[in-house]
Amino acid sequence: MGQLRLLMQVAFRNLFTSKINILIGGIIFFGTLLVVVGGALLDSMDSAMSRSIIGSVAGHLQVYSDDSKDELSLYGGMSGEPDLAVLDDFSRIKPVLEKHPNVKTVVPMGTSGALITSGNTVDLTLARLRDLYKKRAEEGESPALRANLDSVKSHVRQMVSLMEEQRNKSRELLSSAAVDPLEVEALARARTDAFWDTFEQDPFASLEFLENRIAPQLPDGDLLDMRYVGTDLDSFQRTFDRMEIVDGQPVPQGKRGMLLSKFYYENFLKLKTALRLDNIKQERDLNQKRIDTDPQLQRWVKENQTQPREILFQLDPIKTGQAVERLQKVLGSKEASLEKLLSEFLTTTDDNFDTRYQQFYAELAPLLELYRMRMGDNLTITAFTRTGYVQSINVKIYGTYQFKGLEKSAMAGVINLMDLMSFRELYGYLSPDRKAEIAELQKNSGLKAVDRANAEEALFGEESGNTLVAEATPGLIEDSKAFEGALGSLRRDDLASRVYSQQEIEQGVALSAAIILKDPEQLQQTMEELKQASTAAGLKLRVVSWQQAAGLIGQFVLMAKLVLYFAVFIIFIVALVIINNAMMMATLQRVREVGTMRAIGAQRSFILSMVLVETVLLGFVFGVGGALLGSGIMSALGSAGIPAGNEALYFFFSGPRLYPTLSAGNLIAAFVIVLLVSAISTLYPAFLATRVSPLQAMQTDE
Amino acid sequence: MSLKNLLSAAALSVAMLSGPVALALEPAAMTQMLATIDDRQRNGGDYKSLIYMEQKEKDKTDNVREAFVYRRDADDKLMILFSKPKTEAGKGYLRMDKNLWSYDPNVGKWERRTERERIAGTDSRRADFDESRLAEEFDPAYEGEAKLGKFTAHKLLLKVKPNVDVAYPLVKMWIDKDTNNILKREDYALSGRLMRTALYPRWKKIFSESKGADVWFPEEIRFYDEVEKANSTIILIKSVDLRPLEANLFTKAWLESKSR
Secondary structure (H helix, E strand, C coil): CHHHHHHHHHHHHHCCCCHHHHHHHHHHHHHHHHHHHHHHHHHHHHHHHHHHHHHHHHCCEEEEECCCCCCCCCCCECCECCCCCCECCHHHHHHHHHCCCCEEEEEEEEEEEEEECCCCHHHHHHHHHHHHHHHHHHHCCCHHHHHHHHHHHHHHHHHHHHHHHHHHHHHHHCCHHHCCHHHHHHHHHHHCHHHHHCHHHCHHHHHHHHHHHHHHHCCCCCCEEEEEEEECHHHHHHHCCCEEEEEECCCCCCECCEEEEHHHHHHHHECHHHHHHHHHHHHHHHHCCCCCCCHHHHHHHHHHHHCCHHHHHHCCHHHHHHHHHHHHHHHCCCCCCHHHHHHHHCCCCCCCHHHHHHHHHHHHHHHCCCECCCCCCEEEEEEECCCCCEEEEEEEEEEEEEECCCCCCCCHHHEEEEEHHHHHHHHCCCCHHHHHHHHHHHHHHCCCCCCCCCHHHHHHCHHHCCCCCCECCCCCCCCCCCCCCCCCHHHHHHHHHCECCHHHHHCCCECEEEEEECCHHHHHHHHHHHHHHHHHCCCCEEEEEHHHHCCHHHHHHHHHHHHHHHHHHHHHHHHHHHHHHHHHHHHHHCHHHHHHHHHCCCCHHHHHHHHHHHHHHHHHHHHHHHHHHHHHHHHHHHHHCEECCCHHHHHHHCCCEECCCCCHHHHHHHHHHHHHHHHHHHHHHHHHHHCCCHHHHHHCCC | CCHHHHHHHHHHHHHHHCCCCCCCCCHHHHHHHHHHHHHHHCCCCEEEEEEEEEEECCCCCCEEEEEEEEEEHHHCEEEEEEEECHHHCCCEEEEECCEEEEEECCCCEEEEECCCCCHHHCCCCHHHHCCCCHHHHEEEEEEEEEEECCEEEEEEEEEECCCCCCCCCEEEEEEECCCCCEEEEEEECCCCCEEEEEEEEEEEEEEECCCCEEEEEEEEEEEEECCCCCCEEEEEEEEEECCCCCCCCCCHHHHHHCCC
16 A cells, blocks of 8 residues: 555656656647547547438438348439338338337338439420410410410510520620521511411410520520439328428328428539529638639639520519619619620629629529429429330429428438339339230230340341231231220329328338337347347348438448548558657666665566656546546537538538537547546556666666 | 553452452442432332331340331431330420420420430431432441341441531441341440441332332341440331321421310
């Protein structure tokens, strides 16, 4: 006991005496600080990400068919959508899973994607005009319809004159060889009064002229890549508490419909000029960037200046007049061309940006369609089904939604929600009836299979029996009855208004199911038990945790954690080596002291303990200092929050700011690690110290 | 006899003596051959056929359809209208001027497609169903003779003419020497990559009143996808009917009415 006191006294006395000790102390101090802060940040980020993924689409567990080729990847994988085998009937799986006492809810799901094509502005306007004329043909003309027809027609006429203007402009730049005379001729015809005066005589023929000769002169509309999750929307909304409706309304219970992600709606469907203004504003406000120094902002301004076409084509003559008037007032200009006015108005600088931004939304936006799609519109989605047939459906857009805290995440933000019935139709599933129909057609074709490798010999060889000259029997092809029972407009209306029962929604195909647990702590155990339960019920299911189900993102979370832990590990190895070296030097400096002590009777064990206690004390004192500072930093960060500077961070922080917390575990871990590292790194120097003999010490020079 | 004459006489005799080598076709003769192929498949009046399409893809069940193909060659019009299976009935393509429109009654919408559109997702393209316009669209070059099974064929290399939009800008074509029917074609991308091979093992003809001559058609076409090697498409022209069609058939309104 007395010896320990003595050891402590020696240790305290030596604590600040040598520079080397201060160096070692410093390393320990920063090491502890790093472990405390890094560990706490890592844990907070981990739990934030987990919350994001669990609370958005994954749930705690996901189940999917064990026959699947790929692994489930809810946020999409490296090579597009994973290839999953289908769960034939969700209603058979649900009760098996729900029987487990720890399972709270089971939500059916399926992810897929489609490329949305759309015609250019002229195409879309002409399609609207065509619909109006069709309506007139069916229901007769009303004053309201007439007014509508005239307004759209004048809009089209305006577009044609804009096109001619642009053509004249580009003619100055292009050689005459690049100009197709047929296009010029068509445009000239569409500009004449005669064409518009006789438009009504045969509106459909006039429309076809515009559709086939004028509209193709503009470039095609944008292609839109769309990912969607088909699910039981009601149950989804009840289960995933982080989901909230932003615009519009939820899809009414049992109906077909879609909720677009707010992020997707803003970034992909908004008028480009407005989106660019929004982006500039965000960069300026959030990231303190300036137009005069940032090339990206300058590019956006330039694009807004030079690309007013989207706006010009959108406005009919009346609105064009209003826009000119408003811009003239705002700019104090007498310019009559809207294009020039827009270009001037959108030439924004750091000085006028905020005013112009506000003026854009106050003056121009009310005249414009800010989004390609409004709430209540039908979106046409075309997908290649699993059966190889192409399937198109119209889905009504009821609203937009977001996952709280993931508003800006580009990864979660591209997921749009769709009802399960529409999803199934786009996914395509061969019912036994359809299979039989296809087999019958195939049988009737009388085709014989030919192996590709020797197709030429089989088809052209002597044995093929094929001839290049034969008389065909003149056939009379009866096609009038072929389309009876074809799907049509009646079916379209019927589908849009139909309300499906819960049973209909659940009885049918799904690709996976999300499971929310009552007690998430028992995730591993529940996972195992569910696996057994499904096998026992004869269902071939794979049960995976949210982390696996999130695919790339899940792996990314894991990777990020591993990288950070690895970095900490490396830092401590380095610290170990430095402390070790420093201690060696310290020991060598004290050869005389140690030798003297040995000469006056100190045992080797005493010397060993002395060096060890010294370092451990050093570690303890500086470790406490580091931990205190670390806790201080964490509590400051915890109350102020760390802002997510970019979209990816937004996801990892699960919101605009991360409010990290420090747990006792972080502190204890830091302490244990620090003390262990200092003790280990002292072992060898301490061992060396015990080898010092008094004789050796006395022979050493000063 | 001057030296020049002597030399040309010598050259001529060498050419004549140099064995039974196939003589290259003159450009004019090749263009004429293409024009003949085009003309034989063209009808003066309307054309209607019933076709069967079968698409094979890796790991997928075969995907089959029946469709009617309508042509009015005088106005360069084409319509493909699917009739079977039931879920496909009413879908169609309509070509007007240089536009290829696709229509789906499930959504009631028209969409403009390009020449590269895979018709109904198969390996076939619009031009495979349309009137043959080889002479109009391509410049031929001769590549010699080749045997294909029991047939001997002229092999031509066709290059697309400037400002013409086709699905494949380079085509190698095997044309039967005896009948002038196409036996095989290889379609290449501009980069020279082989994209698709087509075999035409059977040809038939039918007498047309309006043309006053025979109209030829390939009864069977097999397409092999050279990019996705496992994919292939077979098209059977089951029957051809040359009676006049309704006047307003090649309009959007007509196709829409078929599914109402």
